[in-house]
Amino acid sequence: MRIKADDIVTVISGDGKGQQGKVIRVIPRKGKVVVQNQAYVLKHVRKTQKNPQGGRLQMESPIDISNVRLVCPACSEGTTVVMRKGDDGKRVRVCKKCQEEI
Ligand SMILES: [Zn+2]
Structure with missing residues (x-):
């Protein structure tokens, strides 16, 4: 989810x-x-x-x-969320448009 x-x-x-x-x-x-x-x-x-x-x-x-x-709280646009591995190995949600972590 x-x-x-x-x-x-x-x-x-x-x-x-x-x-x-x-x-x-x-x-x-x-x-x-x-x-x-x-x-x-x-x-x-x-x-x-x-x-x-x-x-x-x-x-x-x-x-x-x-x-x-x-x-997305960073670019205020409706976006698709992508899951990415963060620096600490945890999965984080990232905005597909601005690449900011959500
Ligand atoms: Zn964004």
């Missing part, structure tokens, strides 16, 4: 196309990310004791990871 929580991503397809947001949660098992203020769904909630009003609840819905692109 090349995208992590707190990354800024830009949406490249779907309803929120062109918008940016922060990744709140990554769901590796499903290959999806939840992006702040993106892909809202209205969930209808039944009246319960806990929620006597019932009604509709706004929630962020997961977006397929192939529909978002990481925004």
Whole structure:
């Protein structure tokens, strides 16, 4: 998974196309990310004791990871992340455009 929580991503397809947001949660098992203020769904909630009003609840819905692109903090562009071995032998994420470590 090349995208992590707190990354800024830009949406490249779907309803929120062109918008940016922060990744709140990554769901590796499903290959999806939840992006702040993106892909809202209205969930209808039944009246319960806990929620006597019932009604509709706004929630962020997961977006397929192939529909978002990481925004590089160095060059502020939507970019492809490449994995590279750093000096200490650890794998680091690098911006394909400006070669900066992300
Ligand atoms: Zn960059």
